[in-house]
Amino acid sequence: MPTAHPPIVRTVAALRDLIAQWRRDGARIGLIPTMGALHEGHLTLVRCALAAGERAVVSIFVNPTQFGPNEDFGAYPRREAADVAKFAEIGGHLVWAPTVDEMYPTGFATHVAVSGLTDGLCGPFRPGHFQGVATVVAKLLLQVQADQAYFGQKDYQQLQVVTRMARDLDIPTGIVGVPTVRETDGLALSSRNVYLSAEERQAAAQLPRVMRETAAAALAGEAPFARLLEAAKARLSAVGFGPIDYVSINDAETLVPVESLARPARLFVAARLGRTRLIDNIPIETAAA
Numbered sequence: 001m002p003t004a005h006p007p008i009v010r011t012v013a014a015l016r017d018l019i020a021q022w023r024r025d026g027a028r029i030g031l032i033p034t035m036g037a038l039h040e041g042h043l044t045l046v047r048c049a050l051a052a053g054e055r056a057v058v059s060i061f062v063n064p065t066q067f068g069p070n071e072d073f074g075a076y077p078r079r080e081a082a083d084v085a086k087f088a089e090i091g092g093h094l095v096w097a098p099t100v101d102e103m104y105p106t107g108f109a110t111h112v113a114v115s116g117l118t119d120g121l122c123g124p125f126r127p128g129h130f131q132g133v134a135t136v137v138a139k140l141l142l143q144v145q146a147d148q149a150y151f152g153q154k155d156y157q158q159l160q161v162v163t164r165m166a167r168d169l170d171i172p173t174g175i176v177g178v179p180t181v182r183e184t185d186g187l188a189l190s191s192r193n194v195y196l197s198a199e200e201r202q203a204a205a206q207l208p209r210v211m212r213e214t215a216a217a218a219l220a221g222e223a224p225f226a227r228l229l230e231a232a233k234a235r236l237s238a239v240g241f242g243p244i245d246y247v248s249i250n251d252a253e254t255l256v257p258v259e260s261l262a263r264p265a266r267l268f269v270a271a272r273l274g275r276t277r278l279i280d281n282i283p284i285e286t287a288a289a
């Protein structure tokens, strides 16, 4: 049932006042950090917070510091009114939508960098990206002081980085990873899917398919991982993906590339389709998202 329109708060001071009031009421708080353009994946995170009995706070902030100079910061979809309506419809409680100046006032000079976990996968392809993410998420966690914060497993490396950062900095918010939400043809939901043309959208469905089949072949021990990954890249190239940044099997916790399944591992892909960079990952144990 739709609730009343949730308040939209734009300053840290106003946010603190509201959160303090909720704390006095004894409420538990769940944070869903987003850059807006909310889709069913984000709404699933909100529902997780609500199901845990928490007041759901969604942050909507297109964070400039996590975009490289040639990335899509300018083009990133911004549709706050529609986002607020979707959030209200499922019973969300508060929208935290600061301006860039509120988040990064003049003189801002502090950055959070997580080493190790950011060395591979998207790290080398998006220099500075994870520092931007870790810094803004540290700020969001400290601003909202939620009991739990929810992140999609689609951005699995981000989830691991944020989990490590919160642990290392003794931020008491629990970090909860939620399985990827997919279209019926398997494509992972992403705010960037709106960039795909109709033809690219059709080709994009091959990505989860190639991933599932590659993961199943790895699980069955059909060939050394290197050969399976090369075959996956060739199949993706054949349907129009390129450049392919990586197709890789990595340890699910350390994110180090692996050549056997002695520990839980995941298959990770990042590849461009036209102007859209798609990323996805699945666990190898079940070959399902």
Ligand code: PAF
Binding pocket: 033, 034, 035, 061, 063, 066, 133, 136, 137, 155, 158
């Ligand atoms: O996943 C995202 O939307 C962003 O990286 C996040 C976590 C909101 C930080 O800006």
